[in-house]
Amino acid sequence: MNLTTASRLVVDDIEVELRRKRVKNINLRVYADGRVTVSAPARMPLVVLHAFVAGKLAWVRVQRERLRQRPPRDADHAVASPWLLWGRPCQFIVQECQVRPKVALEEDRLLLTVRPGTDEPRRAALLEHWLCEQLRQASEPLVRRWEKIMGVRATRVAVRRMTSRWGSCTPATGAIRLNVALIRWPPEYLEYVVVHELVHLLEASHNDRFWSLMDQYLPQWRVLRQQLHCWPPGHNAAEQQQEFCGLMHWNH
Secondary structure (H helix, E strand, O other): OOEEOOOEEEEOOEEEEEEEEOOOOOEEEEEOOOOEEEEEEOOOOHHHHHHHHHHOHHHHHHHHHHHHHOOOOOOOEEEEEEEEEOOEEEEEEEEEOOOOOEEEEEOOEEEEEEOOOOOHHHHHHHHHHHHHHHHHHHHHHHHHHHHHHHOOOOOEEEEEOOOOOOEEEEOOOOEEEEEHHHHHOOHHHHHHHHHHHHHOOOOOOOOHHHHHHHHHHOOOHHHHHHHHOOOOOOOOHHHHHHOOOOOOOOOO
16 A cells, blocks of 8 residues: 655555655665655656556665675765766665765766765765766867867867756857756767857858758758757656656757
């Protein structure tokens, strides 16, 4: 029998701690001790949360078993949640232990190691810095390659978190900005955004000439654009992992 209270959900045989927060998405986590929590918007109906957890039961059981079988790592605490990195599913794991904070990718696991007591803002900052650096390193050869092909020069390429755009360009200064959330997608989507923004150095507006240049340089851009438009940059990565198609308006 499935029961619900103000602070917990019981779905099948899984008891889930419910945490209401000022968030836009539902986030499900499995801890090393077997606990399961779900963070959700304050006004989201219980019936919606119940359905969400019910759809993730298989994943929860798999994570519990993986964490149970994992050898001790001298960690006081660990949490796993689904992620996408360069288009491939992986597990994002936060572990607390007395070592220098770091982020590392080990096969299908993205590990954030922090000292016990590290607060959420600091954890988020550590991960964000690593993600931005990874995207910056991946974008540099793409920018150099396409600058040569187009005969243009970007004066600056910055990587940052953006809520509504995958990239932007200021033609007057030659500055380009890339959304760090592109790291969720396969590399060809990063290339599409790089090409899109560099074309703005040839044509500032989204007019016929701009789209003609896109056809010239990257004939498959429409397919990539349609897929990218499926998920807004700030969309929940766990849900994106389940459904990788749709439509979003490109707005810049």
